[in-house]
Amino acid sequence: MPDVVITGLGVTSAIGQGKEAFMRALVAGEHRFDFMQRPGRQDGNTQFIGAEITNFSCADVIAKSQLRTASLSAQIALTTLYEAWGEACLDEVDPARTGLIVGGNNVQQRELLITQEKYRKKSQFLSPAYGLSFLxxxxxxxxxxxxxxxxxxxxxxxxxxxGQLAVINAVEAVESGRVDICIALGAMMDISYWECHGLRGLGAMGSDRYLSSPELACRPFDRQHDGFIYGENCAALVIERAETRPNASLRPYAKVVGKGVYMDANRQPNPSLNGEITVIRQALREAKIVAEQVDYVNPHGTGSVVGDEIELQALTECGLSHAAINTTKSITGHGLTAAGAVEITATLLQMREGILHPTRNLENPIDNNFAWVGNEAEESDIQTSLCMSMGFGGINTALCLRNSETN
Incomplete structure (x- = not known):
């Protein structure tokens, strides 16, 4: 198989727009958790906690004609892709040999809710653009x-x-030669209060326990966790074969050396120990490495009472308790469809900078037999990383990354 590398990144998050702002906030452990204010996120009787993007700017990227009909998810996607596109110098490549995979579905629920409520009694005045934009x-x-x-x-x-599944599919697209370059974009899932109620009802989203201190609500792997806390996020990654542009002045972030995808054959939201063990072993086997060679794990780590426990059991079973571990969601919140792409981006930035961001609110870990990064950032020479993502419906994925300068 040819070497597959990641040559460009873009990210937009509640903690910062662009790679530099995002990484600064990660290392500092800065957060934006509070009661959500965006229209359509509360129904008058709720106080859902989350991390929302503020001071977002897209004027230099999106034409005014597009802005009028582009949803917030679409605007953020365009702006995030613009950053990755520029870093990877994609204006120089053949557009017919370039692909795009957008990770996520049902990503515009809040804006659809607002539009439907606005035009409920005057549907004849609904803009024809809705016929495109709801898709x-x-x-x-x-x-x-x-x-x-x-x-x-x-x-x-x-x-x-x-988000991680999009990256895996992009890797496979360039490995097979279907395209030379493929962009994987983890789209921002713009949820409304309906999704918040549903996710809360499932026991997946955090409860009202921290209403007096919303900054404490997001606490993956801590004994006081009680569910994930939502965060607005989006990331784009440019993936290509190393041989595609050998003369380009690019500095790849890393090589993608292993991946795993496994279904639990289970419709329910509960995680599977067997599924997570299976994808970890698939990724390590494809990477041709043993667990001891993994320096760092970026876990799914949502704050789910059951999910956190199962994930640590899987990592232990696979011999990975020695690896440094933190959780990006403790700072950014859970981006749902975008999460996997955002966390791969965070992993790559940490690998390049040689520093691991802290884990917020990890006061009493559910398992002390791990090399946790605590409440302060730590310097680290990361050569090989493992990223994990899981989804409702029994979806398990894992991705193994190696420093592009390491054999």
Missing amino acids: DTDLCGLCSAAFGIQGFAYTLGGASAS
């Missing part, structure tokens, strides 16, 4: 039109594993 494929259309992508573009749904 998640509109993100593909907007991005491919803005950047001239002609290879292929499609959406891929894998619940909270969507």
Whole structure:
């Protein structure tokens, strides 16, 4: 198999827009957790906690004609892709040999809710643009039109594993030669209060326990966890074969050396120990490494009472308790469809900078037999990393990354 490398990143998150701001906030452990204020997130009787993007700017990226009909998810997708596109110098490549995979489905629920409520009694005045914009494929259309992508573009749904699943599919697309370059974009899932109620009802989203201190609510792997806390996030990664542009002045972030995908054959949201062990072993086997060679694990780590426990059991069973571990969601919140792509981005930035971000609110870990990064950032020479993502419906994924300068 040819070496597959990641050559460009873009990220937009509640903690910062762009790689530099995002990484600064990660290392400092800065957060934006509070009661959500965006219209459509509360129904008058709720106080859902989350991390929302503020001071977002897209004026230099999106034409005014597009802005009028582009949802917030679409605007953030375009802006995030713009950053990754520029870093990877994709204006120089053949658009017919470039693909785009948008990880996520049902990503515009809040805006659909607002539109439907606004026009409920006057549907005859609804803009014809709604006929396009309610479809998640509109993100593909907007991005491919803005950047001239002609290879292929499609959406891929894998619940909270969507972002990582998009990366895995992008890797397979360039490995097979279907395209030379493929962009994986973890789309921002713009949830409404309906999704918040549903996720709370499942026991997946955190409860009202921390209403007096919302900054304490997001606490993956801590004994006081009681569910995930939502965060607005989006990330884009440019994936290509190392041989595609040997003369380009690019500095790859890492090589993708192993991956795993496994289904539990289970519709329910509960995690599977066997499924998680299976994808870890698939990724390590494809990478041709043993567990002892993994320096760092970026886990799924949502704050789920059952999910956190199962994930640590899987990592222990696979011999990975020695590896440094933190959780990006403790700072950014759970981006749902975007989470896997955002956490791979965080992993790559940490590998490049040689520093691991802290884990917020990890006061009493559920398992002390791990090399936790505590409440302060730590310097680390990370050569090989493992990223985990899981999604409702029994979806398990894992990705193994190696420093591009390491044999």
